[in-house]
Amino acid sequence: MKTYNCDIVIVGAGPGGSMAAKFCAQAGLDTIIIEKKAEIGAPLRCAEGVSKKWLEEVGIAPDPAWICADMAGAVIRSPSGYTFQLDESKAGSEVGYVLERHLFDKALARDAADAGAKIMMRTSCTDVIRKDGKLVGIKAKSMGEPIEIYADCVVAADGYESQVARWAGIETVPKMNDIDTCIQYRMSNIDIDQQYCEFVIGNDIAPGGYLWLFPKGNRSANVGIGVMAKRCKNPGDPKYYLDKFIAGDERLKNGQILEVVGGMVSTCPGLDSATDDNLIIVGDAARIIDPITGGGICHACRTGMYAGKVLADCANKKDFSKAALKPYEKMWRDRMEDKIYRNWMAKERLNELDDDTIDDLIKIISTSDIGEVNVYNLLKVIKEKYPKVVEGFEDLI
Amino acid sequence: MTILVDFYKCLHCGGCVGSCPKNAIYLNDFVLEFNDKCNSCGRCVKICPVAALRME
Numbered sequence: 001m002k003t004y005n006c007d008i009v010i011v012g013a014g015p016g017g018s019m020a021a022k023f024c025a026q027a028g029l030d031t032i033i034i035e036k037k038a039e040i041g042a043p044l045r046c047a048e049g050v051s052k053k054w055l056e057e058v059g060i061a062p063d064p065a066w067i068c069a070d071m072a073g074a075v076i077r078s079p080s081g082y083t084f085q086l087d088e089s090k091a092g093s094e095v096g097y098v099l100e101r102h103l104f105d106k107a108l109a110r111d112a113a114d115a116g117a118k119i120m121m122r123t124s125c126t127d128v129i130r131k132d133g134k135l136v137g138i139k140a141k142s143m144g145e146p147i148e149i150y151a152d153c154v155v156a157a158d159g160y161e162s163q164v165a166r167w168a169g170i171e172t173v174p175k176m177n178d179i180d181t182c183i184q185y186r187m188s189n190i191d192i193d194q195q196y197c198e199f200v201i202g203n204d205i206a207p208g209g210y211l212w213l214f215p216k217g218n219r220s221a222n223v224g225i226g227v228m229a230k231r232c233k234n235p236g237d238p239k240y241y242l243d244k245f246i247a248g249d250e251r252l253k254n255g256q257i258l259e260v261v262g263g264m265v266s267t268c269p270g271l272d273s274a275t276d277d278n279l280i281i282v283g284d285a286a287r288i289i290d291p292i293t294g295g296g297i298c299h300a301c302r303t304g305m306y307a308g309k310v311l312a313d314c315a316n317k318k319d320f321s322k323a324a325l326k327p328y329e330k331m332w333r334d335r336m337e338d339k340i341y342r343n344w345m346a347k348e349r350l351n352e353l354d355d356d357t358i359d360d361l362i363k364i365i366s367t368s369d370i371g372e373v374n375v376y377n378l379l380k381v382i383k384e385k386y387p388k389v390v391e392g393f394e395d396l397i
Numbered sequence: 398m399t400i401l402v403d404f405y406k407c408l409h410c411g412g413c414v415g416s417c418p419k420n421a422i423y424l425n426d427f428v429l430e431f432n433d434k435c436n437s438c439g440r441c442v443k444i445c446p447v448a449a450l451r452m453e
Contacts, residue, residue, distance in 0.1 A: 036426070045410055124425070160415040161424065173418050176440075181412055183446040229416070229444040236448025262410030262446050 002147045006030040006118075008311055009138055009151040011125045011164045013040050013109050016283030016300035016307075017157030019058065021112035021119075023308020029315055031117040032149060033109070034140055036124035041105030045159075045263040046297075047184060047222050049197055049214045052096035054298040058305050066104035067097045069215050072195035078362035079202030079355040085366075098197070098214045098222070099297075108301075123147070128154065128167045135168055135278040153320040155280050155307055157300075160264050162285040170276060174287060176230035177348070178268035180209045180294055183238045184224025186259035191251045192221055200245070201350075201358055207231040208351045209294075211245055223252065226265065226294055228351060267291035269344045270337065275325040280307045288332060291344040292375055299336060306331040338396060339376075345393040346379060353389070361386065398437040398452050402429045406449035413441035413450065 008024045010017045013035035024031040037043075048068065055062055073087040113119055123142035128135055129150070137150035156164035162172040192198070198213040205211055208228025215221045225242040234240070246252045266287040274286040282288075283300030290296070310328040314320050353361070361382060368381045379397050383390045390397055407429060414422045414429075421435035442450045 038426070043409065126423075159411070161411045162415050163420060163423075166420045173416060173420075176444075179416055179444065181444045181446045183408075227446075232444055234448075235442055235445055235450070238446035239448070260408060262408030262412060264410065264412030264415060264444070264446075266415075 002142075002145065004032060004147065004149045006032045006149065006151050007315060008032070008153050008155060009034070009149045010155040010157055011138065012036075012157035012159055012285070013119060014105060014157060014159055014283065014300060015108055015297055016285070016304040017155065018105070018108035018112045019301050019304025020155050020157060020280075020282055020307040020311070021117035022108070022115045023305055024311050025112060025115035025117040027308070027312030027315065029312065031112075032120060032151070033112065033117055034120045034123040034125060034138075034142070034149070036122070038122055039102070040109045040121075041102035044101055044259065044261050046101045046261075047182075047212055047214055047224050047294075048099045048101050048216075049212070050096050050099060050295065050297050054302065058298075058301040060108070060301065062097070063107060066100050066107055068100045069098040069194065069217050071096060071098065071197050071215070074197045074199065075193075076362060077198060077200045078359045079205060080359045082359055082362040082366065084362050085196070098216060125158065125164055128164065135276070138164070153278050153280065153311055153314065153325075155282060155311075156285045157282050157304065159284045160266065162281075162287070165271075165279070165281045165285060168276060168279050170271065170273065170279075170281070172271060172281075172285065172287060174266040174268045177208075177228060177351070178266055178291070179229035180226035180265050180267055181229050181232060181238050182209075182224060182226040182263045182265065182294075183242055184222050184261040184263075185242070185246075185255075185257040186216065186220065186261070187223045187246075187252065187255040188218070188220040188258055190219055190221060190223075190255040194219075203355050205245060206241055207237075211242070220258070223255070224261070228267075229264075265289055265294040265296065267294060267344065267347055269341045273329070274303075274332065275322050275329055277322045278320045280311070280325055280328055282307050288336065288340065291340060291347045292350075302335060303332050342379070342393055342396040343375060345396070346375070346390070349389050349391070357386070361389075400431055400435060400437060400441060401451050401453055403449045403451070404428070406447050408447055408449070410446070413445060416444060417441060
């Protein structure tokens, strides 16, 4: 069997894996990324909406090559059709671009390759390797052939599937109320406002989740839905609800589907521990996602960058123990944990609201002077009018 | 009871893989493989977005 030796092996060439690889390789570490698929960034598993601010934070310069549409704002629509429109001047950090993920992911992988990382396509991890109890690498199949890759540290960047961490002994499966099961159509020939991302909420529209319309230009959009797994009554509920909405929406009724995408997102506050001896878990695999929006690209890029920086330090000290990797935990928690926890609590509470209350909330926030609109400021207004909604996490608002 | 996959419906999204409490499912590109850790709990059947899984 063919074996490889390197400093760092990274499982998954999504944004988290590629960012980790770039920073490891820049620090001079011998870095291998393996990618199961035949093409980086495809098939798509994403709604492609991102905010703008974080790109600079992780050192990514916006590139028209992977920006599909630049949003002027967002619209939130309640069950009875009340809307709250956020315009860019007030939208703060929650509005931004709609990406071409298959190009975005390739751009990040290319950056990693330019920095010196090696990429092995069509290579899927099948298990971890332990020697005398110590994690020393991974088993994989590369173009159908079994291989072994030995490394000082394994980076689990395998997305929602998150199997590498589990093979290494860390439980990553979310509870049913912390899973949103999703389906999306890329639709063309539709008459939506191409300037605004739209979010539709309601118990008969998307139980425990939301439905989205993210413009992709040329009268097309990603039209998708996430339904809380716990609230799925019948197999295939996400598709049922999405088809029902499309059939009843004048703007979409002549639409044609160019692509069908499935996927799931975790909506929990992140793993209790995203590290172990010789193991770092990043992005979706670590369940580090905004539980309200289900957005995880910025979280993956940040955690990938933190992982790469910390691994460079660890390499200098030749220590990849859990204790040595602790700065990674500190970095991601300092930057994101409070907000993720707050949004997780908010998600749990919003899920309990009936449609009349949701209508009321949308009316309240659309008539309040909120200033810069973000989840934090919205919750502040909700706290004044509906204190019950934020009970238990008031101190985070 | 075993889990059966309708490969004409499956979108290869990997949702069932990441949701399986037993880590019993492996997505080999376009093919879902169940290993012997599967105890037919039915979670994957319940939450598949396109009802590509069933229990028999």
